[in-house]
Amino acid sequence: MNELLEYAAKDSISGGNAAVLGGGLLGLEAAKAVDDLETIKDVTIIHRQAYPLSRQLDTLGGEIVRRRIEALGVTFLGPATVSHLVTNPSGALSALELTDGSTVPCSIMVVAVGITPRDALAHASGITCAPGRGIAVDDSLCTSAPDVFAIGECASWHGHTYGLIAPGVEMADILAFNLTQTHTDVGEFKPRKMNDPDLSTKLKLMGVDVASFGDFFAEQRLATCSSMNALARMRQSTLADAVSISRKQRDANRPNPVWETTTALAETQAPMTADGSHGSDTTTNMITGLNSGSDVKVPRDVTSPRKRHGTTVAADSRVETVTYRDPFAGVYKKYIFSADGRHILGGMMVGDTADYIKLVALVKKKKALEVPPSQFIIGSGTSAGDAGDDLDDDTQICSCHNVTKGQIVQCIKDGAETIVDIKKRTKAGTGCGGCVPFMTNLFKAKMKKAGNVISDSLCPHFAMSRADLFDVVKFKKLKTFMEIMETVGVNKKSIGCEVCKPAIGSILSSLWNEHIMNPAHHANQDTNDRFMANIQRNGTFSVVPRIAAGEITPDKLIVLGQVAKKYGLYTKITGGQRVDMFGAQKADLPSIWKELTDAGFESGHAYGKALRTVKSCVGTNWCRYGIGDSVSLAIQLEERYKGIRSPHKLKGGVSGCVRECAEAQAKDFGLIATDKGWNIFICGNGGVSPRHATLFASNVPPSKVINILDRFIMFYVRTADKLMRTARWLDEMEGGIERLRRILLDDVLGICEDLEREMEDLVGTYFDEWKAVVDDPERQKQFRQFVNTDERRHQVEQITERGQPRPADWAKNFPPVHLSEDDLKTPKSMWKWRKMAQVADLMPTQAGTT
Incomplete structure (x- = not known):
């Protein structure tokens, strides 16, 4: 990698193009890494199939990934194959020639077409190796040499090598157990053997979440088998037409009744790819008990529902699929079920992989489903099950380190008090990190169920949440950080940390609005x-x-x-x-x-966790579509809330009509004019995790807009956690938008008048x-x-x-500078201490910083 960086930085290469051969998992990761190099202008991915990740996704899922790749400025070519490398007179790469005669200009080529097991040492030692596929091992992972084992990508088990982390970890677990646990002081235990590994994957590639699990190509695999059987039956039918057949034979050739299906399964194999090869040779047969070429009759389950809304049926197959595709949000889901809908066999996800852990567990355990298949796509309408209550204890939560739900639950029972404790004790969440959200929900649910209080402390120096600390500071009228520390701090003499100091600085500004550069407050910022x-x-x-x-x-x-x-x-x-x-x-x-x-x-307070702007269209002042004076209202709101400190930044927007030119529905608060008043939207934001704002109140008279926004902003300032945007604040609020409406519109808590008065007082302190x-x-x-x-x-x-003007780019190399006394012109005997500054000039404070 270092050599690649140095090569890309050469003057003759810098500013050129790069090409990546392969559009699989490794290819996309390589393309992203190369695209991030400042010295590379354009990147092209060349793939043998028509869409990326063809080993994990079907056409529809791959198309969404392809769109996301191209949106990043990376070109995708497929199906395409390189035939020749084109070099310049100096012998350096200048282009790639494809089989169709076209060329792809590039000065760097990265090949990412799979793994190559490094088995040279085994070959030299006389250890048996699979033909070009790694070191051959048996079910105990032992090679042909006694007491020599091989695991990981170099090992070939039943002719297969695996480039994923999960099979490698499984091999390591098996071998470690067999070497240490089969003969112990408490007795002998049966050695473990290698079984078909789980090839489910969940990754974030080129900015998009992608996952596949179980037999994710079952539909195509069975369709391929059915086509082969249909061809065989056609040949038999042609032969039958040439000879005289009996009534018994004619009856056998009649179409099957509607309740039975005739299927002849050939040898299990993956779907055929564009180049004629099989997409994967590691797929397991999900239908057992069928031999190659056999014809069997399977009664249709008469109890299964006839309605097939949102499903597709593969001809002559025993699987059905439920799919969901949203090209606008970049989300695609395809789940494959048994024909009776009682078992999930596999599937693929693009864009939204939140249910990955649950679905992998259902596939592995072959459990009968307790909900209709459609619920896996559209949901149940409730949040039940987010904490994994419906999963067995032996369900694998972390595939990287093979950690089960039961192990995490036991860890909590043994005294783990934080997610960090669970990570240290079980290693869950320390691999790819994909299991952390689910593990967090599980942790919170189990802690709550056990009656334990989940710590929401601001930091180690304050044993209370930001909302509780806000109330304490307010009612005790505390005015400085040191007063707060001495009153409610865990250690009265502590000077705080980088978490509590800015949070308390924000609380003090939200309540008393003194200048943040005052000596008592400056060190908090x-x-x-x-x-x-x-x-x-x-x-x-x-x-x-x-x-x-x-x-x-x-x-x-x-x-x-x-x-x-x-x-x-x-x-x-x-x-x-x-x-x-x-x-x-x-x-x-x-x-x-x-x-x-x-x-x-x-x-403009662009530097503070405060109101930034209230964006506006021109409204009725100029626009022929405008039905509301958006400019005047936006100015009124910005002038009212300017300078108000809050847990995080606040942004507003006002649009004069439903054309929404001010993007009010992507702001913390936004207003859209109607012919009866204003629609108020709240808790939207852009950024890393965009959230569409929620309609809070409709057709609000102009005279009531200020009152509602005063309540909303002040309640947010009171109750949100540190550095929490309004979107996440609403998402984590118990009862959600309906509860917030009852509090701020119906005044069920009787606090609306207090909120309005507090906002009025705060607005009056502006400077x-x-x-x-x-x-x-x-x-x-x-x-x-x-x-x-x-x-x-x-x-x-x-x-x-x-x-x-702009800052110059950072230097690519920083050669070390070696200093010695010889570099100084003044002899050491003449060195003197010199006063650099007066202590008063540094403006020291009790907070310990200057």
């Missing part, structure tokens, strides 16, 4: 809040003045341009309809804000944080680059791109 600007990758800061609803006068736009030119700042329009100016030196921040505040700008700094020379001292000199140093090289 993280870097962005401490300097009231967002720090960038080169150590400079960004400046974002408030532009309410995106409305700005030409004169103010000119001021922004003048400031940016004067201080050499990079400018960009943000998604929140503001102008962001990047590259400000810390020491320049007070001067920049002096010019901005003089022009009438205020802090512009940057204006306070500009007017206070003492606060400006915090922005000096050096406390003992006015000298300034630029720390990171800048370059110009598209007419604007």
Whole structure:
């Protein structure tokens, strides 16, 4: 890998293209890694089949993955095969020629077409190896040499090698048991033997979750067998037409009654791929007791339901499938069931793999289903079962380390108090991590069932949640971090940590709204809040003045341009309809804000866990479709809630009609105009885990909008956990949106008047944080680059791109610097201690930081 990075960084290669041969699991991972290299321009995946992951997915599932790959800017070619490598006069790779005559320009080729067992040592030692397929082992994993064993990808068991982690771990478990547990002080135990390994996989590839489990190609496999039998019957029929046949023979050739099916199964094999090879040679036969070429009659289960909504039936097969496809969300599910719907045989998932652990367990145990097959797709309408109550104790939860539900439950009974404890004791969740969400739900359910209190402490320094701490600070009127620590802290003399200090800083601002640079509060803030600007990758800061609803006068736009030119700042329009100016030196921040505040700008709080923007369309002011004055309402909301600190950032949006140009349904609170008022949406967000906002109230009169939003925001500030967005806050709220409606609209708790009064008091404390700094020379001292000199140093090289400055790219190599006394011009005998600064210049605080 290091050699590849060095090669890609060469001047003759940098900026070129790369090609990846193979679109399977390894191929997609390789393509993502190569695409992440800054020195590679374009990446092309060349695959022998028409869609990626053809060993795990069918056409529909593979198509969704292909779309996601191409959305990332990676080209997918398939079905395609490379015929020649094209080189330049110097012998370096320049392109790949395909069998159709086309070429793919590339300077790097990565081959990811499967594993090659490293069995050279075994060959040299005379140990039997499978023909090109690894070191041959028996059921006990022993090679042809006594007392020599082989496990993992190099081992060939029954002619198969396995490149997945689960079979490797299973082999290791079997061998470890046989070497250590068959002969013990308490007796002898029967050695374990290798069985067909579980080839179920669950991975995140190219940004999409993909999983396959059980006999995920059962439908195609049986259809292939049926086609072969149909051909055999056709040949028999042709022969029968040429000779005289008896009435008995004619009767035998008549169509079967509706209640029986004639199926002749050939040797079990995987579905045929585009190149004529079988997609997998490790699939097990899910129908037992049938010999190759035999014809059997199977009565149809007359008790099974006749309705087949959402299912497809494979001709002459004993399986049925239930599928779900949502190309807009990138989700595809296909589950394969026995014909009577009583057993699930396998399936595949793309985009949503939440039920993977449960379904794998059902396939492995061959348990009869207790719910209709359709429920696996559409759900039951309840959250029951999310904690695995319906799973047996021997159900495997972690396939990477073969940890069962029973082991996790026993671990909890033995005193495990956190997920970290379970990971340490069982190794569950320390592999791919795919089992962690399920394991967390199981942990919480079992702890609750046992009557144990699940700790929701803010951190080790406070034995209470953020919501409880908020109430304590409020009712005891505590005003500083040290007062809070001395009153309710676990250790009264502690100075806190990086978790509780910002959280308490936010609580104090939400209640009392004192300046965050006051000596009592400054040490509680993280870097962005401490300097009231967002720090960038080169150590400079960004400046974002408030532009309410995106409305700005030409004169103010000119001021922004003048400031940016004067201080050499990079400018960009943000998604929140503001102008962001990047590259400000810390020491320049007070001067920049002096010019901005003089022009009438205020802090945009882009650096804080506070209201950012209230985005707006032009509404009835200009738009011929508008039915609501979205600009005026957005400005009113932004002016009201500006500066309010909350558990996490808040974003709003106001759209003047249902065309939704302001994207109000992707915000923490959003309003859409109707002919009767405003529809209020809450708890939406974009980002890593987008969530569509939920309709909270319909046709709200304009006079009531402020009251409802006051209640919503204040209740969120009161009750949310640290760093919790409104979307997750609502998702984790018991009772969900209906409970929130009862609290904030029906006032079932009798707190709505208090919430409105608290918001009114908080709004009344607003002041512009940057204006306070500009007017206070003492606060400006915090922005000096050096406390003992006015000298300034630029720390990171800048370059110009598209007419604007930006930080230069990081160097690819950092050669070590070796210093010695000989490098210093002053002899050691003349070295002296020098006073660097006065202690007072560092502004020490009781919090232990400066």
